[in-house]
Amino acid sequence: MLTINDANRYLLLELPDTSLPPATEEICFHLQSKGITPIITHPERHMIIQEMPYKLKRLIDLGCLVQMTGNSLTGWFGRGVKKISRQFVKLGYVHLLATDTHDPKRRPPVLSQAVTELSRLIGEKRAQAMVNDIPQKIIAGEPCF
Ligand SMILES: [Fe+2]
Numbered sequence: 118m119l120t121i122n123d124a125n126r127y128l129l130l131e132l133p134d135t136s137l138p139p140a141t142e143e144i145c146f147h148l149q150s151k152g153i154t155p156i157i158t159h160p161e162r163h164m165i166i167q168e169m170p171y172k173l174k175r176l177i178d179l180g181c182l183v184q185m186t187g188n189s190l191t192g193w194f195g196r197g198v199k200k201i202s203r204q205f206v207k208l209g210y211v212h213l214l215a216t217d218t219h220d221p222k223r224r225p226p227v228l229s230q231a232v233t234e235l236s237r238l239i240g241e242k243r244a245q246a247m248v249n250d251i252p253q254k255i256i257a258g259e260p261c262f
Contacts, residue, residue, distance in 0.1 A: 124258025130155040184213040187231030
């Protein structure tokens with residue numbers, strides 16, 4: 118399995134764009150039983166989770182972490198995504214904020230604006246934890262909480 122930094126502890130899990138496979142919960146449960154924590158990437162941009170946030174909550178209750186894309190909070194993906202991103206943050210559904218950079222031109226690795234936005238919502242200390250402390254632990258393969 119391709120775990121982060123080959124530490125055998127965390128795995129980035131990107132869901133298919135337009136569906137939520139029925140086996141998702143089972144797969145997450147299975148990974149956890151192997152000591153691997155799935156990190157769900159940008160669920161705020163996922164059509165089904167936008168409509169049924171409880172499906173994300175179930176994955177969180179199973180022990181999954183959630184990584185939000187910074188630009189979702191700044192409105193890059195539109196007002197709808199921005200709104201649900203703020204809701205997810207306030208509900209405590211988000212553990213990490215990341216750039217989701219795919220290339221330096223079309224989606225550059227900019228995070229500062231989103232961190233400012235995040236700080237307004239949950240305070241600077243918790244916002245910094247989401248972009249510094251927690252990611253460092255993940256890279257080191259250490260427990261986050
Ligand atoms: Fe992605």
